[in-house]
Amino acid sequence: MSTYFDYAATCPIDEEALEAYVKASSEFYGNTRSLHDPGTKAEVLLSHCRKTLANLLGVNKEGIYFTSGGTESNLLAMEGLMKAGKGNHLITSAAEHSSVINSAKKLEADGYEISWVPLTMEGTIDVRELENLMRENTVLVCIQHVNSDIGTIQPIRRIRKVCDEWGALLHSDCVQSFGKVDLNSITPYLDSFSLSSHKVYGPKGVGALYINPSVSFQPLLPNGTHESGVRAGTINTPGIAAFTTAAAKSIRELHKRQSKIESLKREFLTALKDIRNHITVVCESVNSVPIIGLCMHGLEGHWVMLEANRHGYAFSTGSACQVRSEGSPSILEAVGISGEEAKSFIRLSFSHEQTSADIQGLVECLKEIVSSYSVLSS
Known part of the structure; x- marks a missing residue:
């Protein structure tokens, strides 16, 4: 699951x-x-x-x-x-x-x-x-x-x-x-x-x-x-x-959910520190909106998504209704991200029902994907 x-x-x-x-x-x-x-x-x-x-x-x-x-x-x-x-x-x-x-x-x-x-x-x-x-x-x-x-x-x-x-x-x-x-x-x-x-x-x-x-x-x-x-x-x-x-x-439950989401996002961004040189957080801010966009340097976003899915983690490469045929959301170009870099985009969206263990597991999954790519490309 x-x-x-x-x-x-x-x-x-x-x-x-x-x-x-x-x-x-x-x-x-x-x-x-x-x-x-x-x-x-x-x-x-x-x-x-x-x-x-x-x-x-x-x-x-x-x-x-x-x-x-x-x-x-x-x-x-x-x-x-x-x-x-x-x-x-x-x-x-x-x-x-x-x-x-x-x-x-x-x-x-x-x-x-x-x-x-x-x-x-x-x-x-x-x-x-x-x-x-x-x-x-x-x-x-x-x-x-x-x-x-x-x-x-x-x-x-x-x-x-x-x-x-x-x-x-x-x-x-x-x-x-x-x-x-x-x-x-x-x-x-x-x-x-x-x-x-x-x-x-x-x-x-x-x-x-x-x-x-x-x-x-x-x-x-x-x-x-x-x-x-x-x-x-x-x-x-x-x-x-x-x-x-x-x-x-x-x-x-708005205020309780907002507090939980902010806490989860903060924990996620902090836990990413070991691989931050491999990742760009698009328009980074810690607020109650449960969405974080990442560009994974040198990796295809769709490949990262499929690899994570293989490890039991489900996320997307953008809005299911919005992603263009070449696979990059239109807002990325609007905020100055090049077409090539945009192909590395993934979107993570959180829930107030998630736990710290869920966050840490996701981070470890992303670290493993980055590490595997580094080994394959070296």
Whole structure:
């Protein structure tokens, strides 16, 4: 059995969330739009979940729409908000999740103008360049809160200030930050944001989109009957119940989990000291985001991943949705890492449930891989 270090890709479902899923599946099985008693019962549960999630986030429940996950949430937000605006200009970055990048390219094919704001060498949006890109016809700025490959946190408040100066809307992909950092500190500054259940130990195939009720927008598909017409398709009530349960638990235990993650990351980086000359930590910082990106000098990241897997340790070479065909996440080029060096990239993502023994075992595994390569190449 592998020791898992790929929690940024997906998490196992929490036991409480699983219990909620099973209970909702057996007792709240009605279609929420049906007018009979089973449908009404399911609708009551759905309304409770919407209110609970809104309270966790400090937002109006009227702006919460349940979706199939972060990808759909990003698509619905970008399509709806761009078509609601008076202009035709969107600004985003090349370091975004692939769902945002692909949605931007789709909008560009539909005739919208897209600008790509660069990042600083620290992995955060270059706010001065963002200011230079803003126009009178800029409708929307899309910037993720936490990067899924290297874990950098974007300056949402500063970005909001720039948007306000030009009357633009601000959407943020918060899939990697929800349950890891305090989202309530930034939700007042966002017009919309996206969430995903399976990143907070809920089931896959469930997520949420928040769009401020004061923003008037057009749904992607017209005449929908579910989720106030914003999202067509029968609601996944059991999944939403489980998502809400997992989300509530992650917020309830946020400070404890943050402290554990920071401790694990600090221990990991300290234990690497013997091989630090063989490794570059990309945009190193010890915060509560459970992601660390490494470049393994002279090694192919995919080879390191497979070797570690052979030794019982599972991690990735970047976001499962983001990695390009040549195998390097797009943010690496944005922070100045060359194409050749980017091929050596691996991503490690941690869990509050891990132990010191897990960390030490992973470090020993990486040391053995580096040592084996040194022997083979000498």
